[in-house]
Amino acid sequence: MADKIVDGGPWMGCAVMFLQSLYPGVDLLSLYKDEQGKFIVFKVVKLTLSDSAGGLVGYEILKFHDAEPFLGVEVKFVHLAACQQFLESYRSGAVRQLLSQHACRLLALPQEFIVETKLKASAHILDLCLDKLDVCLQHINLSQPERLRDEEIDHLEQQLQSQALGSSPQPPTITQEESAIPSNCFKFQNRVFEDRMLTAADVQSFSNGVGRQWKHVGRALGKSCRALKGPAIDNLAYEYEREGLYEQAYQLLNRFIQAEGRAAKLSRLVKALEDSKLTSLAENILDVQPRE
Template sequence: MADKVLDQEPWTGCAVLFLQSLCPDANLLSLYKNQQGKFIFFKVIKLTLIDSAGGLGGYEILKVHDADPFLGVEVKFMDIVVCQQFLESYSSGAVRHSISQHACRLLAVAQEFTVETQLKAGTHVLDRCLDKLELCLQQIHQSQPERLRDEEIDRLEQQLQLEVLGPPPSQRISIRQQVPSNCFTFQNKVFEDRMLTTADVQSFANGVGRQWKHVGRTLGMECRALKDTAIDNLAYEYAREGLYEQAYQLLSRFIQAEGRAAKLSRLIKALEDCKLTGLAESILDIQP
């Protein structure tokens, strides 16, 4: 399907993700009416899209609106492959899991954050036909955006970019020059480097999902134990145990092979390279 539609340039489409918190400590409608809460929620959605769509490109958030009791997030897709990856993530439950993970961390709720979701393209409820990927893509493609991106979303994007980019280049150079040899930087902040712990491995396995192979191949560029068929062998060996165990065994093998060189900085760098900054923030316990 993707190859067929890619021939018809340009491909665009629109879908609206409706969200309702089932956690008493976090009402999304109330949260979004607060300026700080609005930014936190936007960051949760942005990180979720990065996780589920495979990066920063191929889509953009156009608007967030009140659809009581839901909060609606209108997303424009400009790449059918990205749209397809998002749909597959949504169908598998990975989108809901990613929202819960990022919201639980950024909102600092006292209990597990759960969310009810619905995905629509125009009048079509895509949840009813997620097993028919081609139909979902067709309905999203037929639902063309009716508006440009809201100015409010522009401001939130700029605020997020400022947070990610940090200080001007001249100041960033100064920070790097002052970093001790036993430390590393992430998002222009200095962290103490150390060997990976069991808690790090568990956090990684809980949050990485289907991207564990991508991270493994990135680590494998400097780790012989993860080269060639090692990652495929892990996937086959622990297929029955699921994604958590596959990811857990990946890092365990990395630690076993690298010993004292299996440092936190190497994992964080691999997560950055794989566009999994949200998971890196979670492992480093970075608060908003």
């Protein structure tokens, strides 16, 4: 049912997420109307969607709405899996938690940021049927986009991409042996794998398996990621010490993905794991059998 669109074409649908800050002195709608605050709010929402929908593909932000006292975020989903993962994250409360975490960091707030959320598809309030994800998916599928992406969103996307590219590494020199490997692939243990952006599943596998070695991997990633250079690794260790090794490792990759954007590729993580002598973890993330 939910894997087909109303006209029989590829799956697509729209939803609007309404956000209202409950943090004293922080009004998301007013902040978005401010030229300096607009990009911060956009980045908070974009990072939250990336974390909750499993990456940077499968959806796009079409427009921000003035729905006083709420700020409305209209999102078009073009992949069923991304929409389903977002709904599961929303139902579990993870979306609100991610909004809080990103807002606290980007707005430099001294304490927890609390945000109220509502989710609608056309006239349907999805918060009332979150226990039936197939129904939510059908409502979103039936709510088709009525507009192209707003020019303001195009500008913010370009600004975010420029910020990410500014910290991207220089392309490596390609040797004759490597030239036979397609540009969208990489080699590991004499096997060729398709390169792609890191996913939530990659982050979870890494965080579960890396243990105390996460700092070594972080320093290896820091060779080509400005956000992980200098005292950044030690600062992460101190900031998330009480949460434990899993959270420290999770925040490390989260920081890498935020800083590098589309350049946060699987091949770079695998290379860092190899450099840190953690090939078994790389094998696990790539889902290959370890060598005998």
